[in-house]
Amino acid sequence: MSYKSAGVDISWADRIKQKIKKLARPAVSSRFPGQLNGFGGFFPLDKKYKNPVLISSTDGVGTKLKVAILAKKHDTMGEDLVNHCVNDILVHGASPLFFLDYIACGRDTLQFVPEILAGLSRACQKAGCALVGGETAQLPEFYNPGEYDLAGFIVGVVEKDKVIDGRKIKAGDQLLGLASSGLHTNGYTLARKVLFEKARFPLNRYIPELKCTLKEELLKIHRCYLLNLLPLLAQDKIKGMAHITGGGIEGNLIRILPQGVEARVDLDSWMVPPVFKLIQRVGKIDAAEMYKTFNMGIGMILVVREKDVRGLTVRLSRAGETVYHIGEIVRGKRSVKLER
Known part of the structure; x- marks a missing residue:
């Protein structure tokens, strides 16, 4: 009995991770270019902020993934995820700083990960958001072959006096x-x-x-x-x-x-x-x-x-x-x- 025979192929996962690094690199912060090899993602806050407030959000893509799996098209799922999360912090006035992803998958699904990450990286670049890390988990006992789930976590920043929280809304607006x-x-x-x-x-x-x-x-x-x-x-x-x-x-x-x-x-x-x-x-x-x-x-x-x-x-x-x-x-x- 081995980990591979139980459903988790670490060597394949390692090869996929090397592909991920190449795909993610354009969206990685230039201030810490080696961070994808670490246990955590680094992001220094720019000194231009006088009184910064960090705003975070997390979300998933939901069962739109079922359509992507059926269509065998996965890159747009990464874009969907980033754009959704960016919009969620934008409503409070925040500009995105960094993003992390989580992909959980069953057997024969790791092959889709580079395609998913390509979309993630593309959307992060468009939004000026650094992709600082993530997790890809093989969970064959939770997901059927070919299935996966996708979630993301984003952090943005806004000056305290620029936070939008609705308190200024009044009749006549x-x-x-x-x-x-x-x-x-x-x-x-x-x-x-x-x-x-x-x-x-x-x-x-x-x-x-x-x-x-x-x-x-x-x-x-x-x-x-x-x-x-x-x-x-x-x-x-x-x-x-x-x-x-x-x-x-x-x-x-x-x-x-x-x-x-x-x-x-x-x-x-x-x-x-x-x-x-x-x-x-x-x-x-x-x-x-x-x-x-x-x-x-x-x-x-x-x-x-x-x-x-x-x-x-x-x-x-x-x-x-x-x-x-x-x-x-x-x-x-x-x-x-x-x-x-």
Whole structure:
């Protein structure tokens, strides 16, 4: 009996790690180039910060991985993970510093790891975030052959007086919605049940209303809003932000509202992407369930001053964002109302 016969191949894992180092190196901080060989990741905080606050978050990709495994395409999962985590700390005004990943897999899954890491490294470079380490665990008793799970941990920084926590939000402020690319990384369990089990759509089927195959639609990369929003943060143009993930608009927007105000969202103020309409129609899902489960085409909500709405809309549109004026903040009980 050996470790290998029990299901864990250390020598193969070591070979994979050498590939990982080559893939990850472009995203490694130049200040500690040898850190991938260590037990921990190093990251010195720049002296330019006067009163820094570190902001952290951790997340996974969920059952979108099932689609990636079925499609045999894994690099975008790494990008999804990093972008999701970057957005989660961005809502507090933080710029990303460093990222760590965790991959747990069954037999015959280590071969996918370099592809996953390529996506992680690519997204970290785009976000200016150092990839300082991670863990790849072979768990054949937990995962079937070919299966894996993916999670990440991110740390960012913001000056204490620039932290965005929603406390400055007040009646009269307006809501701007930034378009998502599709499902992002939420609602895939329901989407898969509807599209694969109920409708029995093949993954490679071209869907006319989507103007692409189901595979292409479901593997669209979770958008990262960092680069277009950082300049606005530096100018104190944003009073609050909500990353629309699990729980939909209502479940995430409520998290940033102070007491005494209500957010009113006009559901007719943006075009819901075709993929959500397809899921709703085929699955016979009521509207309330759809808006509770999916982002419905809005990936990020900004709370801004009324006087800034026009200028920010023009500016963000020129940067490539699709921007909608989706609602307002009024006096009332702390809540979110979705209206037509």
